[in-house]
Amino acid sequence: MTSTLMHGWAIPVIIAVVVAALVLGWFARSARQERRRVKWVANASYLTSLPSFKSRLSRYRVFLLGLSVVLVGATVVTGILAARPVDKEIRAEELASRDIVLCLDVSGSMIEYDTEIVERFLELLPSFHGERIALSIYNSTSRTVFPLTDDYTLVEEQLTEAAEALDFDVDSLDDFSYDTEALDRLLHFIAGTEGMGQDVSSLVGDGLATCAGAFDMSDEDRSRSIILATDNEVFGEPLYTLPEAADLVTERDITLHGFYAGTVTSTSAAQEKEYRDAVEANGGLFFASDDPAAVSGIIDQISAQQAVDLEADPDVIITDRPEQYYRWLVVALGLYLLAVWRLRS
Known part of the structure; x- marks a missing residue:
């Protein structure tokens, strides 16, 4: 709006x-004053000094x-x-049939990017009318923060809580300069995502497979999409590899959009390629960025592309x-x- x-x-x-x-x-008043008779009073010049x-x-x-x-x-x-x-206010009734699952890797390297994604969806929330949103987070195991819903009061409360919890400087853990209250909020928020222990992390395929299972109303004609954010740096043995989970998503007629934020390592090029291939084979949009601020534009592109795909002619109210x-x-x-x-x- x-x-x-x-x-x-x-x-x-x-x-x-x-x-x-x-x-x-002004000119009319000046002309009248010029025609008006002026009365002079003697010995009155001192009045202006009173x-x-x-x-x-x-x-x-x-x-x-x-x-x-x-x-x-x-x-x-x-x-x-x-x-x-x-x-x-621009509304497109077709877009009200959208189901969007935010599928966020909450391992330490992804926290900053997750924050940007959640905050951008908070900004977009007033423009939603009927779309359903869900938030699922994962590391070695997954946790559904809230299921698909169009209860925007609930969504706003949950996304606000998520944004506050994820707004944490992970680097501060190295020199012990972190805020203990902020750390407690983060740990409380990601509780349930480390069920496999500290040595297992970022099981992307398992996290994506869980997000694919978040969709209901399978008998209805709805636009279903997952926005997956990860660095695809897997530690441990997942039940699903990323390509296998992407195939599962495709089988269920879900569009997968990917956001990659990996740092440059000896294996990062292969990890990015695997991720890109999985997303693009599904027909989704893939973005790679080392700048968390770029997330806002990325989310806008995904929303705009979905509007085109649905051929949604907007109504201007x-x-x-x-x-x-x-x-x-x-x-x-x-x-x-x-x-x-x-x-x-």
Whole structure:
């Protein structure tokens, strides 16, 4: 949803009309004053040096300045109202049939990227209407944080909690400079993902297979997709290899999108290729990045691609939002009338 003005050109037009009216009024007033008879009073020059006269003149100038400011404000607000402030919301009913499972590797090297993914989905949440989202995390074993749901209040609460827990500097563990409360939040969040022990880590195939099992309503025609984030650096013996799990995903008519964030090692090129091949064979989008900030754009590309795949023609819903500007205009006019009254008294 975005706030915008339907007729932005109206603001400069209103301002130009008011300025023209003020200029014409000024010249008309000057002409009347020139025709007015002037009465001269003898021995009155000392009046301008009196403290009372100076005080009243100062107040007059202050009110005159205030009147000018209020007039400018009222003019701008009137221009905004004439420009028609609205909220624009783009909805595509076809996208309401989407099921999206976030499948996140929560091993230490992936925490920072997971945080970006979760935060981006929090930002996108207000634009969702009917789509269902689930969050599954894994390391050596998997844990479903929340299943597929369109209860966005629950989703927002869970994603906010996840973002706060994942916002942890893993490098601080090396020099013991970490925040103990932050570490406790992280450990509580990833509890249940290390069931195979400390020597087993990032069983990507098993994690992906678990995410494939998160989809229900198999008899309905829905768009099903998994966003998998991992460095594909496996330690231990998984039940499913990544290619095997990707085949399982394909068999269930689920689109797999992959985000790779591995560091350069002697085996990283082979790990990235295996990951890319598994994703692209499934017809999904694959992204490799060493910058967590790139995640935001990646998620946007995935969402845009799904809209194209579903041939979703968006509906633009326009809602007028003049309320606050009317309040400002009433306040400005009230102050203007008060200032004029004081100037005349």
